[in-house]
Structures are given as C-alpha cells and as structure tokens.
Amino acid sequence: MGEHLVVIVGLAFGTFAMRFGGYLLGARIPSSGPWARALQALPGCLIAALLAVILAQAGPAEWGAAVLSLAAALLSRSLPLTMLAGVSAVWLLRGLI
Amino acid sequence: MSDEFQSPAADAPREFRHGLRDITPLSIGVAVYGLVFGLLAAGQGMGALSTGFMGALVFAGSAQIVAVERLAAGAGAVLAVIAGLALNLRILLMTASLRGELSGRPLWQIMLGVHLTSDENWILMHATRNKGQRAGYWYLVGGGTSLIAIWIVSTALGAAFARSLPDLAGSGMDFAFAAAFILLLTSLWKGRQSLQPWIISATIAAACALLLPLDPSWGLIVGAVSGAGFAGIQHDG
Structure with missing residues (x-):
C-alpha cells in the first residue's frame, strides 16, 4: 500500500509540475529545433525501449505473440483487440512450446 | 493578446458545452482504455478507490500504465514514477503551446486548464479550429471535463470488476502490458x-x-x- 501511495503522489505532483511548467516555459521553448524534436520523439523511444527490455527477458512464445500483436495492432488500431490477440497468442504458444 | 481565441465571457458556457459534446467519441475510447488500466492496477493490488483517486490526480493514461507495469516488474516505486513521468514530457510541449488560451486568465483557471490538458482534447481543439469554428480555453476545458470524469469512473470500475474475476495469473494476462505497448508504439509512428x-x-x-x-x-x-x-x-x- 505504501508503494502505491508513493507512485500516486509522485506521478500526480510530477505530472502537474510538467503541465504547469509547460505553461511557464511556453514563451521560451522554441516550437521547432533540436530540443523540440527530442521532446517529441521521447514517448516513442521510451515505449520502444520498454518493449525491448520486456522481450529481451522473455522467450520464443512471447516473441511470437509480439509479432501477432503487432499485426493485430496494425490491422485493428484497437487497444482491447490488440491486447486480446496478444494474451491469447501467448497463452497458446506457451502451451505449444 | 490574440482576440480571436479569447472568446468573450458570455460565450464561455456555449463553448464549454460544445467541447463537452464534441469529445464524446474520444471519451468512449478512453472508457475502454480506463477499464483495461483498472484491471491492470487491480493486478497490482490496487482497489477501486485508490485507482479512481490516481486517475483524478494524475490524469495521464499511458504514464499510469507504464508506472504500474514497472511496479509489476518489481522495479520499486521511485523508478516507476521516473518511467511514468518520462512518458509525460510531451504534455509539457502541449501546455507550452497554450500561451494564447491561458495568458491573462486568473491562476485557478490556468491550473484547471493545464490539469485538464490531454492528448485527446488538445488535438480536438486544434482540429475544430482548423475547420474554422471557435474553440478556445473553455472548449478545451469542456472536453477535459468529460475525459477526466470518464477516466475516473472507468478505471475505478475496471479495478472493482477485476476483483470479482477469478485469478488470471498464468493465463497469459502478464503479456497484456506488452500488447498494449505495441499498439501505443504503432500510434506514435x-x-x-x-x-x-x-x-x-x-x-x-x-x-x-x-x-x-x-x-x-x-x-x-x-x-x-x-x-x-x-x-x-x-x-x-
């Protein structure tokens, strides 16, 4: 429970600080240029890194399920359908491998 | 400064209602996402109350998912917060672009406006404006009000509903995060x-x-x- 409280309070303060900080910095951050490009690219890079860490520590069943999830994501563009495809694929592949 | 974006006070309720109305299709998507997040949070032992509380205070879906995934991976609370906040840096760019909407407003309106800024209502505001319709501060706040209400209710329901489900461990549910991130990544391409x-x-x-x-x-x-x-x-x- 203590851990949850730290995460909730930490994320709440940190996120609000970013939202308000953005307003304060609005005049100073250029809307183009290297800093803006890096900030725009950060979310995608973080998700790519996160997936790499998860998959590096997993095995063939998860790798296969990741490929199938990617196909489901590109075809459906739907979060629940992609998650359903991924979970079913990993469940099936773990049974087979 | 720019008068065309600063609607007169009399127009505020109308713009708020338009924002509230136009966001509805996006709110439905957020509700599904919220239910899923609630399930994942419940998997980490979070109840409906603390999950809803988190949604109200943080109001940033992907950051919340990443932080809870890091908790599930045993990374500890501090690293979970850092990873979640790193994902939120793009919000800084969004609120930085709200200079025209926020300048000259009282502090409480600025704080309300930045807290209610999320991908969906920020993009919708720009899209509506591109169509030549009036969409300023109150339009953004109207959309954000719908989104945060739906987010709190759906995440709390997801967490409450998960508790009544049988134990899902070993059924492949642990891969749900990875699949969610794959979809998130394709949408960031x-x-x-x-x-x-x-x-x-x-x-x-x-x-x-x-x-x-x-x-x-x-x-x-x-x-x-x-x-x-x-x-x-x-x-x-």
Whole structure:
C-alpha cells in the first residue's frame, strides 16, 4: 500500500509540475529545433525501449505473440483487440512450446 | 493578446458545452482504455478507490500504465514514477503551446486548464479550429471535463470488476502490458524518421537490461534518452 501511495503522489505532483511548467516555459521553448524534436520523439523511444527490455527477458512464445500483436495492432488500431490477440497468442504458444 | 481565441465571457458556457459534446467519441475510447488500466492496477493490488483517486490526480493514461507495469516488474516505486513521468514530457510541449488560451486568465483557471490538458482534447481543439469554428480555453476545458470524469469512473470500475474475476495469473494476462505497448508504439509512428531513434533506444535498453547488474528500468531510461537525443540532432528528410 505504501508503494502505491508513493507512485500516486509522485506521478500526480510530477505530472502537474510538467503541465504547469509547460505553461511557464511556453514563451521560451522554441516550437521547432533540436530540443523540440527530442521532446517529441521521447514517448516513442521510451515505449520502444520498454518493449525491448520486456522481450529481451522473455522467450520464443512471447516473441511470437509480439509479432501477432503487432499485426493485430496494425490491422485493428484497437487497444482491447490488440491486447486480446496478444494474451491469447501467448497463452497458446506457451502451451505449444 | 490574440482576440480571436479569447472568446468573450458570455460565450464561455456555449463553448464549454460544445467541447463537452464534441469529445464524446474520444471519451468512449478512453472508457475502454480506463477499464483495461483498472484491471491492470487491480493486478497490482490496487482497489477501486485508490485507482479512481490516481486517475483524478494524475490524469495521464499511458504514464499510469507504464508506472504500474514497472511496479509489476518489481522495479520499486521511485523508478516507476521516473518511467511514468518520462512518458509525460510531451504534455509539457502541449501546455507550452497554450500561451494564447491561458495568458491573462486568473491562476485557478490556468491550473484547471493545464490539469485538464490531454492528448485527446488538445488535438480536438486544434482540429475544430482548423475547420474554422471557435474553440478556445473553455472548449478545451469542456472536453477535459468529460475525459477526466470518464477516466475516473472507468478505471475505478475496471479495478472493482477485476476483483470479482477469478485469478488470471498464468493465463497469459502478464503479456497484456506488452500488447498494449505495441499498439501505443504503432500510434506514435511518425514515418521513417521514427525508425532510427527507436532502434537506438531498443538496442541500448536491451543491452543494459541483459549485460548490466542494475534494475532494467535504468536501461530503459538511458535507452529512451539516447534515442530522443538522436532524434533531436537528426536532420529532417
């Protein structure tokens, strides 16, 4: 429970600080240029890194399920359908491998 | 400053209602996402009350998912917060672009406006304005009010509903996060310029996770910052 409280309070303060900080910095951050490009690219890079860490520590069943999830994501563009495809694929592949 | 975006006070309720109405299709998508997040949070032992509370205070879906995933991976609370906040840096760019909407307003309206800024209502405001309709501060707040209400209710319901389900461990539910991230990544694709930074991030993060005797969360932060840094110095085209 203590851990949850730290995460909730930490994320709440940190996120609000970013939202308000953005307003304060609005005049100073250029809307183009290297800093803006890096900030725009950060979310995608973080998700790519996160997936790499998860998959590096997993095995063939998860790798296969990741490929199938990617196909489901590109075809459906739907979060629940992609998650359903991924979970079913990993469940099936773990049974087979 | 720019009068065309600062609607007169009399128009505020009308703009608020329009924002509230126009966001509805996006709110439905957020409700599904919220139910899913509630299920994942319940998997980490969070109840409906604390999940709803988190939604109200943080109001940033992907950051909440990443933080709870890091908790599930045993990274500890501090690293979970850092990873979640790194994902939120794009909000800084969004509120930084709200200069025209926020300047000259009382502090409480500025604080309300920035807290209610999310991808959906920020994009909708720009899209509506591109169509030549009036959409300013109160339009953004109207959309945000719908989104935050739906987000709180759906995440809390997801967490409450998960408790009445049988134990899902071992059924492949642990892969639900990875599948969610795959969809998130495809929605962040901005053409070929995305590829190199992502490969750099993924390679560095995986190498750190496999080779260094540290928590993998550090590897993913180092990888993400390297990839974003590369994107910053990369030339367009």
